Amino acid sequence: MQITILGGTGLVGQALHKRLSTQHTVKVFGRSVFAQPSHLQQAIAGSDLIIQLAGANIGARWNPVYKQEIWDSRIETTRMLGEALNGIAEKPRIFCASAIGFYPQSHACQTPFSETHSQPGDDFLAQLSVAWEAEARKLVPPEQLVITRFGVVLSPLGGALAKMLPAFKLGLGGPVAGGQQCFSWIDIDDLTRAVAWLIQQPQLHGVFNLTAPEPIAQKVFAKQLGEVLHRPAFLPLPLWQLKLLFGEGAQVLTHSASVAPTRLLELGFEFHYPNSKSSLKHLLNLPH
Numbered sequence: 001m002q003i004t005i006l007g008g009t010g011l012v013g014q015a016l017h018k019r020l021s022t023q024h025t026v027k028v029f030g031r032s033v034f035a036q037p038s039h040l041q042q043a044i045a046g047s048d049l050i051i052q053l054a055g056a057n058i059g060a061r062w063n064p065v066y067k068q069e070i071w072d073s074r075i076e077t078t079r080m081l082g083e084a085l086n087g088i089a090e091k092p093r094i095f096c097a098s099a100i101g102f103y104p105q106s107h108a109c110q111t112p113f114s115e116t117h118s119q120p121g122d123d124f125l126a127q128l129s130v131a132w133e134a135e136a137r138k139l140v141p142p143e144q145l146v147i148t149r150f151g152v153v154l155s156p157l158g159g160a161l162a163k164m165l166p167a168f169k170l171g172l173g174g175p176v177a178g179g180q181q182c183f184s185w186i187d188i189d190d191l192t193r194a195v196a197w198l199i200q201q202p203q204l205h206g207v208f209n210l211t212a213p214e215p216i217a218q219k220v221f222a223k224q225l226g227e228v229l230h231r232p233a234f235l236p237l238p239l240w241q242l243k244l245l246f247g248e249g250a251q252v253l254t255h256s257a258s259v260a261p262t263r264l265l266e267l268g269f270e271f272h273y274p275n276s277k278s279s280l281k282h283l284l285n286l287p288h
Helices: 011-020 031-035 037-044 064-085 124-136 159-169 188-199 218-229 239-246 248-254 262-266 276-283
Strands: 002-006 025-029 049-052 093-099 145-150 152-154 185-187 206-210
Touching: 002 011, 002 037, 011 025, 011 188, 031 037, 031 064, 037 064, 049 064, 064 124, 093 124, 093 188, 124 145, 124 248, 145 188, 152 159, 152 188, 152 276, 159 218, 185 188, 185 276, 188 206, 188 276, 206 262, 218 276, 239 248
Parallel strands: 002 025, 002 049, 049 093, 093 145, 145 206, 152 185
Antiparallel strands: none
16 A cells, blocks of 8 residues: 555654555655645655644643644644645545543543543543544545544653653652553554554544553552662652643643543454553563
């Protein structure tokens, strides 16, 4: 297949490129491809599948200007993709990223939300996901669209885990903002395997949660990270410090999301790293 990844120069895009290019012809473009409509049209020409990942880094300090960038880098780029697709008679299949921020906050890790839960939350992350998915649904007929709601992607190369590792390796890690929040995550290898698996199933469409089967409390995750590194993990990072560091963006770390990959599991996809301890040992190259 001819696959085009838009917004593909980040952590997930690079990992998908590596995985998919072993079986398909893959072109990768950063967000700069959206600067000119003609550039975008050239980028997607001849694509059998387009993976739309474009979006500014959400794990940064938020202010009103950056919040608008978070919004526009997802909603406006997807709208522009729709305009570029208007000139194509035979529409490609589309995979559009979204996030588990769609779901209402929940501390009930044992009773996670599945894809059948249609009532979103009421915070900024939920509003962002709802708007993003609404634009995605305008791109192609429903049977050609897959919406992937990502959990927290674990990788030593970037994202949350890479930011946590230095402190934990020094024995300075611990629970974030009390650690009661439910942490729905996915190993980056399982994420790329799941996307590759979905690509091979042309009959599948709609929403898929890309999270591991076992969401856990953040304090439990912190404890496990300390254990696999053989370091203590009891120094808390309180909410007031988070707000100093990230402003309103602290909600990314305090958001409590209990989400399960119900559709993937029902359809027979097998996770290599279903629990966080196995994932951490794999990602950090530690003995299982």
